[in-house]
Amino acid sequence: MSPNSPRIDISPAQETIPPVEPCTLVIFGGSGDLARRRLVPALYNLLLDGLLPPNYAVIALGRKPMTDEEFRASVREGVVTHSRQALAEDKWQDFARRLFFVSGENEDPKTYADLKSRAEEIERNLSLPGNRIFYLSIPPSSFAPVCEGLELAGLATKPGAQIPYARIIVEKPVGRDLTSAQAINQVTGRVFDESQIFRIDHYLGKETVQNLMVVRFANSIFEPIWNSKYIDHVQITVSEAEGVGTRASYYEEAGALRDMVQNHILQLLCLVAMEPPYSLDPDVVRNAKMEVLRCLKPITDQDIEQVTVRAQYSAGTAHGKPIPGYRREDGIHPDSTTETYVAIKCFVENWRWAGVPFYLRTGKALPNRASEIAVQFKDIPQILFNANAHQPQPPNVLALRIQPEEGLSLRIVSRVPGTRAQTSPVEMNFQYSDVFGRPSPEAYERLLLDVMAGDASRFMRRDAVEASWAWVTKILEGWQKQGLRWLPEYTAGTSGPVEADRLIEKDGRTWRTL
Ligand code: BG6
Numbered sequence: 083m084s085p086n087s088p089r090i091d092i093s094p095a096q097e098t099i100p101p102v103e104p105c106t107l108v109i110f111g112g113s114g115d116l117a118r119r120r121l122v123p124a125l126y127n128l129l130l131d132g133l134l135p136p137n138y139a140v141i142a143l144g145r146k147p148m149t150d151e152e153f154r155a156s157v158r159e160g161v162v163t164h165s166r167q168a169l170a171e172d173k174w175q176d177f178a179r180r181l182f183f184v185s186g187e188n189e190d191p192k193t194y195a196d197l198k199s200r201a202e203e204i205e206r207n208l209s210l211p212g213n214r215i216f217y218l219s220i221p222p223s224s225f226a227p228v229c230e231g232l233e234l235a236g237l238a239t240k241p242g243a244q245i246p247y248a249r250i251i252v253e254k255p256v257g258r259d260l261t262s263a264q265a266i267n268q269v270t271g272r273v274f275d276e277s278q279i280f281r282i283d284h285y286l287g288k289e290t291v292q293n294l295m296v297v298r299f300a301n302s303i304f305e306p307i308w309n310s311k312y313i314d315h316v317q318i319t320v321s322e323a324e325g326v327g328t329r330a331s332y333y334e335e336a337g338a339l340r341d342m343v344q345n346h347i348l349q350l351l352c353l354v355a356m357e358p359p360y361s362l363d364p365d366v367v368r369n370a371k372m373e374v375l376r377c378l379k380p381i382t383d384q385d386i387e388q389v390t391v392r393a394q395y396s397a398g399t400a401h402g403k404p405i406p407g408y409r410r411e412d413g414i415h416p417d418s419t420t421e422t423y424v425a426i427k428c429f430v431e432n433w434r435w436a437g438v439p440f441y442l443r444t445g446k447a448l449p450n451r452a453s454e455i456a457v458q459f460k461d462i463p464q465i466l467f468n469a470n471a472h473q474p475q476p477p478n479v480l481a482l483r484i485q486p487e488e489g490l491s492l493r494i495v496s497r498v499p500g501t502r503a504q505t506s507p508v509e510m511n512f513q514y515s516d517v518f519g520r521p522s523p524e525a526y527e528r529l530l531l532d533v534m535a536g537d538a539s540r541f542m543r544r545d546a547v548e549a550s551w552a553w554v555t556k557i558l559e560g561w562q563k564q565g566l567r568w569l570p571e572y573t574a575g576t577s578g579p580v581e582a583d584r585l586i587e588k589d590g591r592t593w594r595t596l
Contacts, residue, residue: 102534104137104210106201110188110228111219112142116253118160121217124526126161129177133531139204141182143197153183166524188224194235212246215533219253225266229273238273251280251533254345255336259558260551267544280533281542285346287525289514290484294353297482297490309434314460314477318350320444320453321596325395325405325574326422330413337420342444344554348375351440354455355430364539368546375549379429386560389428391581392421395447398574405447405574419569422446425582441586443593447574452596453484467495467505476507488522489513
């Protein structure tokens, strides 16, 4: 689209910013990877963009003893390496003096007493009103003791007349199957009201993911054809180039289905398939998404072999770097049957989508980091430019690219200039970075700001988490019954197992090249 799309420069300050009150963010798992790589850099970028409230504090909680200064030094390195915008020394100094560290075990009641007195002291010194957000960046097994610890220490104030608020952010994984997810929801729901709980799925903070609703409902051309009459199928792909890296112990217990499909991919599917909500009220939007999950056709034990593929990467190279086979990675069991790749064909059984397959795939150690939703429209009739059955015209595809180059493209067929009646597919391409004069904020920036503003639209509601686990648990049970001792393999750095190609090719379709 570029030549005709004028570049639009919007400074962060011109955005409509939700009102954000001064607050204290408490990060459980504060010395962990997520805090260092994503959360603290996100906060720092919000500060640079003038989006943080004027007064705030961040308290990280972690097991190993650290002084505030040591903590500041460790996250500074995280900001230097992972921040979207470069570190500016004066801004960093302002930011760093609002970072604090409290050490303690999540299971120890003393931790909460220490946290409370430290928070009160910091809030007194900085004249903060006592609004608190507790970020649980910890394994799900610690959710219960943390909620109970907060409750016992009087830190989990319920909403109501109290002016300072308490909110809790729950990181995924919310459980490992339906039963464990229900148990987590039960304990968080006993201590906090649903309106205080923000279950994070960082994909919902990504620019293109947010743009999905805008594309569908702010344009008149898509909605009339957004149904089984015009759409042949939908492909949702989240491809990652990295192997399991340093997260072996978590990943070995999770696998691609739990790690990516239960949350990120099903949320994308909901946004593509949902009915138009009648308003943007968080619960109206979340109700519309919930309807999709209710319509997802369960995958039965009889179907499992036909409609799911799971596989593991074997040794290979990606971008010139050798990657060991999954079962050879540090911390992985040599007989592991944890999948690093999954492909699924599924259906949303309602009037709009009857008979339209949704093909989902995700994997680690694939050729590229590339994620997209591709909506492929039906073939045109075999007449005129499509009369040659040996050379059918390629169908129209609307591809919404989530990463790395956020944007969207529409494939259409065009005439090739010249004297011969030749046609060729061409892409109309829109890239955010070309049109809008600044890079999109990282997902965690937007989501942290949402929590500070109390806006839950981009967070998962309890019923949605449980509905997606119900669907995924059925697949997990089906796989368990299959009792495979070895999974199919794909060489690291290649685009997935042949079994996944067969899954889609037997329907006369192909995966898009990423
Ligand atoms: C996380 C998964 O939720 O998402 C990781 O646990 C995965 O395994 C990551 O790598 C992908 O996120 P992104 O933003 O890099 O696509």
